[in-house]
Amino acid sequence: MHPLAKRIQQKEERALAKAITLAENSEADKLELLKSIYPMQKGAHWIGITGSPGAGKSSLVNRLISFLRNKGLTVAVVAVDPTSPFSGGSILGDRVRMADHFTDPGVFIRSMGTRGSLGGLSRSTKETVRLMDAYGFDVILIETVGVGQSELDIMKLADSVAVVLNPGSGDVVQVFKAGIMEIADLFVVNKADMPGVPKLLAEIEAMLDLVKHDSPYRPPVVQTISTENKGLEELWDALLAHKAYLIESGEGSIRKLANLKREVMEVVQHEIFQQVWTDEKESGFSWLADLEQGNTDPYTAAEQILLQRNQPADK
Ligand SMILES: Nc1nc2c(ncn2[C@@H]2O[C@H](COP(=O)(O)OP(=O)(O)OP(=O)(O)O)[C@@H](O)[C@H]2O)c(=O)[nH]1
Numbered sequence: 001m002h003p004l005a006k007r008i009q010q011k012e013e014r015a016l017a018k019a020i021t022l023a024e025n026s027e028a029d030k031l032e033l034l035k036s037i038y039p040m041q042k043g044a045h046w047i048g049i050t051g052s053p054g055a056g057k058s059s060l061v062n063r064l065i066s067f068l069r070n071k072g073l074t075v076a077v078v079a080v081d082p083t084s085p086f087s088g089g090s091i092l093g094d095r096v097r098m099a100d101h102f103t104d105p106g107v108f109i110r111s112m113g114t115r116g117s118l119g120g121l122s123r124s125t126k127e128t129v130r131l132m133d134a135y136g137f138d139v140i141l142i143e144t145v146g147v148g149q150s151e152l153d154i155m156k157l158a159d160s161v162a163v164v165l166n167p168g169s170g171d172v173v174q175v176f177k178a179g180i181m182e183i184a185d186l187f188v189v190n191k192a193d194m195p196g197v198p199k200l201l202a203e204i205e206a207m208l209d210l211v212k213h214d215s216p217y218r219p220p221v222v223q224t225i226s227t228e229n230k231g232l233e234e235l236w237d238a239l240l241a242h243k244a245y246l247i248e249s250g251e252g253s254i255r256k257l258a259n260l261k262r263e264v265m266e267v268v269q270h271e272i273f274q275q276v277w278t279d280e281k282e283s284g285f286s287w288l289a290d291l292e293q294g295n296t297d298p299y300t301a302a303e304q305i306l307l308q309r310n311q312p313a314d315k
């Protein structure tokens with residue numbers, strides 16, 4: 001067993017932090033560590049929270065932490081967003097509020113910037129969540145901002161995906177265009193104290209009619225005012241109901257397997273790339289000069305690299 005895995009098993013929080021850094025930086029013994037912690041995972045509820053910048057994701061996460069702690073549950077948070085208050089970004093107010101949780105051993109908060117993610121952000125996020133799960137947190141919240149492809153990939157690793165929308169924001173069209181509709185398990189209308197709630201609710205329902213009309217599960221819509229601590233009970237109930245649905249319908253196992261397959265391919269791709277790159281570097285990138293002089297094309301160069309790899313090593 002990897003020494004860090006042992007220390008994680010003994011609930012040493014510093015070891016968890018170190019292990020995440022090790023995974024993020026793709027250290028040589030990273031796969032050993034991940035192999036050790038894989039069977040230690042306890043099946044935490046992995047919850048993705050996504051939405052436009054400023055939708056109130058961090059405020060919600062912040063409130064959810066307190067809410068869940070009051071229920072006796074432990075919580076880990078991964079904030080995948082370089083501008084998030086968690087990572088020392090924009091909003092000082094949120095950071096000050098987060099300070100309440102920093103001294104609580106039942107809460108662990110980690111931010112993932114775009115730096116230090118050599119294997120791709122979605123891969124390092126998944127590994128971070130696995131490490132947190134192995135440590136034994138009950139609930140793991142993954143906050144991502146935006147509606148790009150990498151956010152979509154990150155959200156796919158969650159058991160339950162909550163999409164946060166605001167009244168009067170025109171978010172719905174964005175969400176629809178970005179393909180987020182398909183992966184949303186739950187809609188949160190946050191800032192429900194602002195005008196335009198009925199219109200937003202109608203837009204969401206219309207969109208659900210379109211996209212989910214033949215789906216066995218229709219994502220519920222809950223309203224929250226995170227600044228006033230309102231709607232958290234409903235939000236949590238909806239998340240628990242979704243988790244129950246995943247188990248009863250078998251959908252959870254299907255998603256898990258799809259995720260595992262994707263993870264295998266990500267690791268293989270990364271490891272092969274690393275090996276090829278290292279080998280080529282050592283042999284002086286023989287094809288690079290050819291490319292520069294126009295003596296080869298990228299496809300022939302790639303083909304030759306792959307052919308070379310398939311030759312027996314002792315030749
Ligand atoms: N009126 C109102 N304001 C809110 C509510 N929730 C959050 N806010 C405010 O909205 C602003 C943005 O909140 P954040 O929680 O930082 O939003 P975020 O989605 O995490 O933002 P990014 O991480 O920057 O994308 C803050 O000023 C909050 O105080 C709400 O329910 N009602």
Ligand SMILES: [Mg+2]
Pocket residue numbers: 057058059081084085143
């Ligand atoms: Mg935030």
